[in-house]
Amino acid sequence: MLVNLTELFASEAGRKEKREISSELEVFSNGAETYQILRKTPVTFLFTNLAAGKVRVEGEAEVVLEMQCSRCLKDVEQEIRISFMLDVVSPEIPLEEADDQTFMEGYSLNVESLLNNEILMSLPTKVLCRPDCKGICRVCGKDLNLGECGCDTFVPDPRMAAIKDIFNANKEV
Ligand SMILES: [Zn+2]
Ligand SMILES: [Zn+2]
CATH class of the missing domain: 2.40.160 (Porin)
Known part of the structure; x- marks a missing residue:
């Protein structure tokens, strides 16, 4: 128009x-x-x-x-x-x-x-179906909003490990 x-x-x-x-x-x-x-x-x-x-x-x-x-x-x-x-x-x-x-x-x-x-x-930068959407399992693809699937989704992240070390070191002081 x-x-x-x-x-x-x-x-x-x-x-x-x-x-x-x-x-x-x-x-x-x-x-x-x-x-x-x-x-x-x-x-x-x-x-x-x-x-x-x-x-x-x-x-x-x-x-x-x-x-x-x-x-x-x-x-x-x-x-x-x-x-x-x-x-x-x-x-x-x-x-x-x-x-x-x-x-x-x-x-x-x-x-x-x-x-x-x-x-x-x-446009919103992030679109979510609900604020607390749990997403889908990276291993089996199940919709985690419908319940846990029991997969082991733990992925060790070296950066997180480093932060944990610092945190633990501070705690000991
Ligand atoms: Zn969602
Ligand atoms: Zn799964």
Whole structure:
């Protein structure tokens, strides 16, 4: 969906316009991976003319992505709230005066492209199905949330051993 901003760029300073726009974004891509968008609200936009050829774009939306728990790989419905404020300029204004505006196509704003950018910025660094997810067993692959499997998963880590030595040494003093 392209939103033509020609009128707003040309209107008097301070002019505001509210618009609710349903995006057509079906998937979110971070360049490496693609995630299904399960649900989304329309984007609530507030456009404000700041000066000739310069418009502030504020907006909010919510999307639900289908992601995977980073510990057990189960599907997780990850809700992401987006809230942004960006200044964009018309093609006649030098780009230094604007924020990154890869989502602008001439005088028009590409809603899907903007939304994809904003989801990327709001993406959680770690997705978990629940805060205390126990993950899967590295030996047999069992989902440890369903119970212990009895495998010996102890992997001696030389760094941990060193820390233990220091700890024990301190205790003896
Ligand atoms: Zn999990
Ligand atoms: Zn196991």
